[in-house]
Amino acid sequence: MRFDLITIFPEFFVGPLDFGIVRRAREAGLIETQVHNLRDFTHDRHHTVDDRPFGGGEGMVMKPEPLFEAVEALLGGAAGTAQPGTAIVLLSAAGKLFRQETARRFAKLERIVLICGRYEGVDERVAQHLANDEICIGDFVLSGGELPAAMILDATTRLIPGALGNEDSTVNESFSEEKSIPAHVVKDSAFSASGTAPRGILDYPHYTRPQTFRGWDVPEMLMSGNHEEIRRWRRKQALEKTRRNRPDLLDPSTLSAEDQRLLREIDS
Numbered sequence: 001m002r003f004d005l006i007t008i009f010p011e012f013f014v015g016p017l018d019f020g021i022v023r024r025a026r027e028a029g030l031i032e033t034q035v036h037n038l039r040d041f042t043h044d045r046h047h048t049v050d051d052r053p054f055g056g057g058e059g060m061v062m063k064p065e066p067l068f069e070a071v072e073a074l075l076g077g078a079a080g081t082a083q084p085g086t087a088i089v090l091l092s093a094a095g096k097l098f099r100q101e102t103a104r105r106f107a108k109l110e111r112i113v114l115i116c117g118r119y120e121g122v123d124e125r126v127a128q129h130l131a132n133d134e135i136c137i138g139d140f141v142l143s144g145g146e147l148p149a150a151m152i153l154d155a156t157t158r159l160i161p162g163a164l165g166n167e168d169s170t171v172n173e174s175f176s177e178e179k180s181i182p183a184h185v186v187k188d189s190a191f192s193a194s195g196t197a198p199r200g201i202l203d204y205p206h207y208t209r210p211q212t213f214r215g216w217d218v219p220e221m222l223m224s225g226n227h228e229e230i231r232r233w234r235r236k237q238a239l240e241k242t243r244r245n246r247p248d249l250l251d252p253s254t255l256s257a258e259d260q261r262l263l264r265e266i267d268s
Contacts, residue, residue, distance in 0.1 A: 001109065001160060002032040003153050006070050007116040007146055008049055010035045016150040025163045033153070041070040050119050051208040055222035055230045059120025061208035067126050068214075071113055079130045079214075085110035088131045089152070091117055091145030094202040095134035096245045098152060102135070106152070107159035114152065116145030124205035125216045134245065200254055201242040204234035236262045 005013060013035045016022065025031045039047035042065075050060040068079055071088055087109055096102075106112055115122070115131065127134050137148040157163050207218040221233045239262050242249055255263070 001030070001107075001156075002034070002111045004074050004111070004113045005033070005035045005116065005146075005149055005153075006038055006067070006113065007035065007144075007149070008038050008118060009116075009144070009146060010037045012146045013150065016154070020154075021158050021163055022154055025157050025160065028162065030160050030162055031157055036070060036074070038066050038070055041066040041073065053120065054207045054209075054211070054218050055234070056227070057120070057206075061120055061206040062118060062122040062126075063208055064123040064125045064130075064213050065210070067115060067122070068130055071115070071130060074113060083111075086113070087111070087133055088113045088115070089133040089135055090115045090122060090127055090131035091136075091148045091152075092122065092127065092134050093136055093141065094121075094127075094205075094241055094245065095136040098135050098137045098148070098155075100155070103152070103155040103159055106156040112152075112156070114145070114149040116149050118144040121203065121206040123208050123213075125207070125213055127205075129214075129216060136246075139249075200251065201238050201249055202246060204238040205241065232258075232262075235259070236266065239263055240266050 007013070013033075017026065017033050017035075022031070022033075026033060038049050042048055048063070049066050050062050053059070053061045072078060075083070075086065075088075077083075087106060089112060091114060115126070135148070135152065137151055142148065207222060211218050211223075219233070221230060224230065235258070239250075239259060243263070243266065250263075252260070
């Protein structure tokens with residue numbers, strides 16, 4: 001199996017790839033790991049990988065062009081044409097929760113491309129038209145996707161036949177049989193970097209320049225200049241993405257009257 005890691009901090013992976021089971025699996029030829037600097041796929045003198053978000057807001061958003069170019073250069077084809085046995089994974093706080101069943105699914109693949117997000121987020125067109133998995137490792141905030149990528153690589157590698165030496169080692173481990181986790185356990189144990197409880201739903205989609213990329217436009221609402229309508233649109237999109245990726249976070253008792261109206265609009 002081959003892992004490709006796309007990041008703006010390639011030096012981060014010098015440590016995680018050189019110890020324990022991952023190192024032994026590499027030396028045994030069970031896995032191959034390649035780390036790619038996203039800035040190598042930019043074409044301006046500053047090697048820019050981020051820009052300001054459409055619609056306003058804090059932080060910067062990772063641009064779609066370098067990420068599309070990087071993945072297509074690695075896989076040798078246009079976006080959306082990944083071969084069977086290949087997964088393109090975007091590490092995102094707004095993704096589906098990574099579980100042991102996900103690791104088992106990944107362990108059956110031939111190649112995994114892990115995209116390490118940074119800044120405020122990644123242009124939504126990457127999630128919609130490039131990645132075929134959007135993954136989150138837990139209900140807490142990290143600075144980027146490098147740590148999650150290393151964790152996914154480790155969890156997947158140890159399930160590859162021969163990686164542990166004793167194939168029975170994974171049979172009776174925690175989570176070896178997937179069990180549902182009560183929603184209150186997930187929520188009560190989750191905290192953001194500031195030490196406060198999470199907001200309860202996922203972040204809204206982010207978009208940055210260019211306005212049109214390969215025929216995919218930034219939603220017109222974000223260029224309207226109407227701050228209240230933009231706020232409402234973002235909230236609705238956040239609720240819709242939460243329902244799609246993390247329905248366990250939608251607790252009706254904590255939703256405002258506006259949220260409930262927006263959910264009814266989504267349902268209709």
